[in-house]
Structure formats: C-alpha cells, structure tokens
Amino acid sequence: MNAPFFKYGMFGDETSLVIAFAIGIGFGFFLERAGFGSARKLVSQFYLNDLAVFKVMFTAIVTAMLGVTYLGWLGVLDVSLVYLTPTYLWPQIAGGLILGFGFVIGGYCPGTSVASMATGRVDGLAFALGLPAGTFVFAELFPWLKRFFLTGDFGLRTLPDVLGLSHGLVVFLVVLMALGGFYGASVLEGIFGTGDAPDDARQ
C-alpha cells in the first residue's frame, strides 16, 4: 500500500473528512499539551522569554521533513504526489504580515485559537468566531482582490529547485538550522527568561 492514500483513490471525500477531523483533534490536543492554548505562552515568544512556539513548530517541520524524506526513499510515500502550495509571492507576503500582526496583537494563530476555545477561554472563542467572519469578508471582497491574489506567480517551487542543491543537502542544512535555532533559543531564554521556562530550555 502506497501513500498518499487519498490521491490513489483508496478512500473518497467523505472518509478523508473523517480522517481530517481525527487528525485535527490530535493536532489540537498536542497544541494544548504544549501549552499553546494560552495566549500568554504564545506571545511570550515575541518578548523572547519563552520560545516554546518556535521550538515546537521547528521540531514539527524537522520531523515531517525527515519522515517524508525517508518514507519516500523507502518507497512507501510518493513524494511527487504530496500537495505543494503554489507560490504567489506578494499575496503570500501580505497574508503572512496580516497573520503576524494578528498573532502579536491577539496572541493566537488559527489552530491555537481553536485549541484555546476548546479549553473554555473566551479570547480563544472570539478568535475562532473571527475566522469564519474573516473568511466571509475575504470571499465577498474576492472580485476586487483577485488581481492581487494572483500576482507573483512562481508556480510550484521547492528549496532544492530554487537553491540548485540536492534534496538531501537541503534536508541536512535545515536540520542544522533547527539545531542551531534550538540552541540560540535556549540562550535567549537564559537572557530574557522570567525563570518559569521549562527546565530543558535552560540547559
């Protein structure tokens, strides 16, 4: 049996939604267990006194990257069928800035706001309600935004293509970047930390 299962038609849309729901619940559970249901914990990365968000997200990236690389090598996963987001440079930069501003101001990003709502926090609820509201406004404004929405079209780009390096070398460099980042984060937490950071962050 080869992955990705959906693209091989091994199950249909309905089953994929059920699986997505289960994965979403699991994702939310681990966000909450990492402490990401709390806006205080999330925004403290911007004050450099607790970089747990950076560490958890970068760990997820490295884990997924190594998993995809090795499963592809073993022939279990067909990497050529894994969905890649097409690059539309300018709208994606704009979207990233909007999300970043919202994150700094309100303390949540989309996934963590839902995890926070599930724990009963009212600010999380406000964010989670803002998601469909923002989606609705965007959809209504789309005819005016469409021209901008399609600017900077670079198609499907991957780091090995852009940098002209082999896939394996890019993987290795990203791992080095992550390890360096984890070390740097611990140093920053040592300098700016308030003392209530987890033990392992101060090692």
Next chain:
Amino acid sequence: MRRFSALSLNQKLAALAFLLGLGALFISPARGGAVSIRPDELARIVQTEIDHVTTDDLADWIMQGRADYRLIDLRDEKAYAEYHIPGAEHFPITRLADASLTRNERIVLYSDGGIHSAQAWFLLRARGYQGVYILRGGLDEWRDTVLFPVLAVAPGSFEARRNERLQARAVHFGGQARVSTGGSPEPVPVAAAPVPVTAAPVVAAPAPPPGASAPAAKKKKKEGC
C-alpha cells in the same frame, strides 16, 4: 554508551535528528529505477477516473494563470504548429521517454481523441510517473466545449448566465460559441463565420478581462499553525 545515556532527552533527540539529516545527504526521496506495475491499482485508477482532467477544468486553470502543471501535446509537429491549447508543450509519443518531465509534477496529456493520451498515460505510469492525467475527450472535446461550445436556445436565467460564461470563454481562447437550431443536429455559428481553429491563440493567454469568467471556487488547502 554510558556517555550517551547521560545526555538529556532533548540532546538525544537532537543527536538523532542530526544523524538522520546526515543520512539524508546520501538518499533521494524519489527513487527511480525499477518500477513494478500493479494491475489492480491501475484498474482502480481507470475505473474511478481520477486520472482525468475535464476541458472545463483545464480552461479554468489556463484562465486563472495556474502554473502547477505541464500540458503535453502528443500529436505530430504539423498539427501542433497549426493549433495547440495555450501553454501546451509538444512531445510526440515516441520522444516521451526522453522528455524533460520529472515525477514531481502534474502532467496533463492530450491528443486528438483520447487513445494516444491513454497509451502515453500507461507508458508514463509504467515508468513510475504518478501525477499523470488525461484531458478527457482530447482536443476534439476542447474544440466542442471550449472553443465552439453549443449554447442553450431560449435560455432561462441559469442557462443565460451559463451561455454568457461559455461565450466569454470561447472568445478568450479565440473561438466562438454556437447555437443549436430546432431539430437540426448541426449547430450554427452565432456570428457570420466562426473563427477557424487555426486562428486560435497559440501562446499562453493573458489574464482574463474582469468579468470574463467566473470559475467555480477551487477547493483550497487549509494550512498554518
């Protein structure tokens, strides 16, 4: 061993990530070489038709300026020079093996009907290309549904909108919509004479004029933290 066990869990995980990253230098996630054909899997793909792209979808992709696929024209050079779908590259079926296609892209094949593209689909699948699709009905259907679509006669409001959309799309691709008269099976042109197929544009079309199309909203992948 004692020194390794003295490390904290985080340090052990970091060491593991480093070793796996080091190992990645020597492997490639997309293995080429021997590919086994699995008849049951191919049969399932054929039956579920997930390897098909409709002419409507392709026209939408082109008008939206999407760049996440390669469109391959399998006909001979003369036919390609006369007309091809905007953005199509020419690879005769005999040269498909040497074509600069990679397994990491979505490849849409078309020929006049569907037979050559189906055969090319099988050739590519057998060589381990997974993202291969066939344009349903080939260039014949492209001509009938996109370049020279038949409009509904005496349309209601729904059909009128559809007619408008089809007409705008046909003009965008250098064609002309037609209307079907009474019981006549042969549709006739709306204008005095339809633009010949050879006059249709042969290069990638620019972005459509505002209001020229209202492609159905595509399913978007949700991502983010």
